[in-house]
Amino acid sequence: MVGYFEDVRSRPVLAQVEPGSIRRSLPASAPERGEPLDALLDDFERLVLPGITHWNHPRFFAYFGISSSALGILAELLIATLNVNGMLWRTSPAATEVEEVATDWLRQAIGLPAGFSGVINDTASTSTLYALTAAREAIPGLNVREQGVDGRRLRYYTSAEAHSSVEKAGLVLGTGQAGCVRIATDAEFRMRPDELESAIASDRAAGLIPFAVVPTVGTTSTTSIDPVPQIAEIARREGLWLHVDAAYGGAAAVLPSHRQVLAGCEQADSIVVNPHKWLFTPIDCSVLFCRREDVLRRAFSIVPDYLSNPEGESVRNLMDFGTSLGRRFRGLKLWFVLRAFGLERARAVLAGHLEMAQRLREWVAADPDYEVLAPVPFSTVVFRH
Numbered sequence: 558m559v560g561y562f563e564d565v566r567s568r569p570v571l572a573q574v575e576p577g578s579i580r581r582s583l584p585a586s587a588p589e590r591g592e593p594l595d596a597l598l599d600d601f602e603r604l605v606l607p608g609i610t611h612w613n614h615p616r617f618f619a620y621f622g623i624s625s626s627a628l629g630i631l632a633e634l635l636i637a638t639l640n641v642n643g644m645l646w647r648t649s650p651a652a653t654e655v656e657e658v659a660t661d662w663l664r665q666a667i668g669l670p671a672g673f674s675g676v677i678n679d680t681a682s683t684s685t686l687y688a689l690t691a692a693r694e695a696i697p698g699l700n701v702r703e704q705g706v707d708g709r710r711l712r713y714y715t716s717a718e719a720h721s722s723v724e725k726a727g728l729v730l731g732t733g734q735a736g737c738v739r740i741a742t743d744a745e746f747r748m749r750p751d752e753l754e755s756a757i758a759s760d761r762a763a764g765l766i767p768f769a770v771v772p773t774v775g776t777t778s779t780t781s782i783d784p785v786p787q788i789a790e791i792a793r794r795e796g797l798w799l800h801v802d803a804a805y806g807g808a809a810a811v812l813p814s815h816r817q818v819l820a821g822c823e824q825a826d827s828i829v830v831n832p833h834k835w836l837f838t839p840i841d842c843s844v845l846f847c848r849r850e851d852v853l854r855r856a857f858s859i860v861p862d863y864l865s866n867p868e869g870e871s872v873r874n875l876m877d878f879g880t881s882l883g884r885r886f887r888g889l890k891l892w893f894v895l896r897a898f899g900l901e902r903a904r905a906v907l908a909g910h911l912e913m914a915q916r917l918r919e920w921v922a923a924d925p926d927y928e929v930l931a932p933v934p935f936s937t938v939v940f941r942h
């Protein structure tokens with residue numbers, strides 16, 4: 558691991574392999590007899606590393622990945638060493654409570670009010686699916702938990718620029734893709750509140766059931782920021798669950814200068830922020846903050862005898878907030894990273910990223926052969942020749 562980081566700079570960022578070549582270079586079946594570590598490490602170097610796209614490379618700039626940090630990697634080693642399953646508080650009290658502390662530190666660091674509680678999921682796709690499941694559970698009179706649902710009349714709203722995970726949730730929720738209504742955006746790629754209002758109105762007129770709206774803070778293609786305060790007002794008036802996808806952009810709110818990117822989010826029912834995107838935490842670590850945890854729990858909690866626990870309501874059992882029972886001790890790496898960096902250094906590093914993006918934007922804007930195509934609120938610059 559140390560050696561890798563010492564020479565990662567000398568490697569090409571992109572894997573240099575053809576489809577199937579790695580698979581063909583490996584035996585088709587597991588060995589009958591165990592092999593020595595040396596042989597494994599040799600093959601790791603010889604066969605696996607050439608097939609790696611180096612996300613921890615200093616010149617890796619794709620997919621918002623800046624991920625890792627030394628202490629995050631060390632925490633992963635400790636997580637694997639302990640090998641705990643934090644499904645219940647009592648199956649490892651520290652796994653639950655460190656996750657509670659670390660996510661609450663993050664909540665404060667990005668300026669969300671008390672009342673939001675965090676759970677860590679693998680990805681933002683999962684966090685958004687769970688949030689929308691809670692939103693569906695909250696629909697009055699449907700009784701989805703007990704009776705299931707024919708989702709064909711349900712509608713939720715997101716912008717034309719929203720991440721595919723928002724639409725994908727509909728494949729699981731029973732709404733289908735038709736249930737995920739894409740709202741048009743303005744010239745700066747932000748959801749248009751007037752279009753949202755008229756879509757809700759015409760859906761209601763057609764006898765459909767609007768139940769949630771998902772604005773994005775930092776969209777995937779241009780990192781645009783939807784007008785959450787206005788959308789929150791519409792959601793409140795219409796009785797819709799407000800879930801904010803801040804998987805990437807939320808981290809910027811650690812900076813006082815960027816606090817306003819989460820304006821309006823204090824009114825959200827749920828928000829997702831991915832520390833594995835922009836807060837130095839190794840994949841996977843996606844925090845779902847929820848202000849109506851009772852609804853999230855109602856959507857997911859089933860407690861058979863073998864998982865019953867005498868602590869009752871005095872503890873949170875993290876199995877209650879999603880579909881998976883078992884869960885890794887992910888809170889440890891977030892806790893390590895936040896402590897090792899400290900908010901001061903985290904802010905300095907993020908400010909550096911933002912500053913680099915502004916410099917690139919200026920260079921591009923100054924060159925007559927190039928055109929900047931979108932505002933640059935974060936660390937992504939969209940341009941063309």
Ligand SMILES: *Cc1c(COP(=O)(O)O)cnc(C)c1O
Nearest residue numbers: 680681682720722775802804805
């Ligand atoms: C990256 C991203 C996602 C998906 O993240 P995963 O954790 O890979 O599921 C969703 N929404 C936004 C805005 C993103 O940037």
